[in-house]
Amino acid sequence: MRALVPACLLAASVQASPNALEIDGDMLTAGGRTLRISIAPEIDATRTRMLREWIAEAARASLGAYGRFPLEEATVRISEVDRRSDSPVPWGQTSRRGSVAVLLYVRKGASLEELRADWTAVHELSHLFHPYLGDDGRWLAEGLASYYQNVLRARSGSLGEEEVWRRLDAGFGRGQREGSGLRLDELSPGRRGTMRVYWAGAAYWLERDLALRRAGSSLDDVLSRYSDCCLRGSGAVAPEDFVTQLDRIAGGAGFRDRYREYAASREFPSLDSSYAALGLARSADGGLRFSDRASAVALRRAIMQRR
Numbered sequence: 001m002r003a004l005v006p007a008c009l010l011a012a013s014v015q016a017s018p019n020a021l022e023i024d025g026d027m028l029t030a031g032g033r034t035l036r037i038s039i040a041p042e043i044d045a046t047r048t049r050m051l052r053e054w055i056a057e058a059a060r061a062s063l064g065a066y067g068r069f070p071l072e073e074a075t076v077r078i079s080e081v082d083r084r085s086d087s088p089v090p091w092g093q094t095s096r097r098g099s100v101a102v103l104l105y106v107r108k109g110a111s112l113e114e115l116r117a118d119w120t121a122v123h124e125l126s127h128l129f130h131p132y133l134g135d136d137g138r139w140l141a142e143g144l145a146s147y148y149q150n151v152l153r154a155r156s157g158s159l160g161e162e163e164v165w166r167r168l169d170a171g172f173g174r175g176q177r178e179g180s181g182l183r184l185d186e187l188s189p190g191r192r193g194t195m196r197v198y199w200a201g202a203a204y205w206l207e208r209d210l211a212l213r214r215a216g217s218s219l220d221d222v223l224s225r226y227s228d229c230c231l232r233g234s235g236a237v238a239p240e241d242f243v244t245q246l247d248r249i250a251g252g253a254g255f256r257d258r259y260r261e262y263a264a265s266r267e268f269p270s271l272d273s274s275y276a277a278l279g280l281a282r283s284a285d286g287g288l289r290f291s292d293r294a295s296a297v298a299l300r301r302a303i304m305q306r307r
């Protein structure tokens with residue numbers, strides 16, 4: 001979910017081309033799965049076409065994870081709001097009552113350029129990669145969407161690779177400044193500590209992605225297999241059951257053990273080992289430096305480039 005303040009081993013043979021998005025009016029299909037676009041009827045035809053173009057681009061970006069939509073069927077509903085806001089998409093939300101719908105509220109008059117530059121649509125579409133995890137699992141859910149909203153926009157070419165690492169680092173920095181000392185699973189259900197909830201969650205998924213890549217797999221592969229075996233659009237899944245299932249799929253990748261450690265942590269998790277592997281370092285002026293060590297360059301590229 002986006003609030004007002006920043007606010008809300010698939011076999012290669014069966015993986016569709018990431019660009020295999022078919023568009024037929026309001027129906028987008030990829031890998032045999034459908035995403036339906038529903039635009040509020042009061043929006044005029046010219047603007048409806050523009051909003052369709054925007055959401056098709058975001059949907060295509062979401063295919064950068066594993067080449068198919070996560071669910072057999074889902075809907076994206078777009079409405080417009082009058083709200084004065086700096087954001088072209090002041091609110092987004094994933095609804096799982098009955099059928100699954102991504103709800104996006106676009107500021108009236110927001111241009112295609114503004115919408116393309118905004119992260120909300122890719123963030124909300126990334127929530128479709130996981131089941132509903134309840135309040136306790138909010139940090140896992142928001143972390144996954146925050147990680148993928150950045151990674152997928154690098155893979156789609158809408159942001160440069162280094163820019164995306166900077167955005168992730170800036171997010172981690174915002175999370176690190178949250179100093180309540182509460183456990184992450186105490187912060188997760190409430191309205192407090194949003195930045196630590198989102199970005200400690202993103203750090204968790206980055207860390208698991210790196211662990212999987214060391215073993216020749218990736219988070220994309222594991223989520224793809226989860227989509228095939230287990231993902232349901234509605235109905236809650238206990239967060240610990242979700243991560244246990246990911247361990248089962250990955251053949252043991254520390255999802256559950258690290259989940260427990262993160263949930264109990266009272267401060268932002270250390271990024272040291274992730275940054276060392278990625279060849280990232282914060283400089284004194286707050287910028288991010290990139291090592292040219294071959295293994296680090298290859299790892300950063302593997303995460304940010306479309307397969």
Ligand SMILES: [Zn+2]
Pocket residue numbers: 001002008123124127141142145
């Ligand atoms: Zn969210």
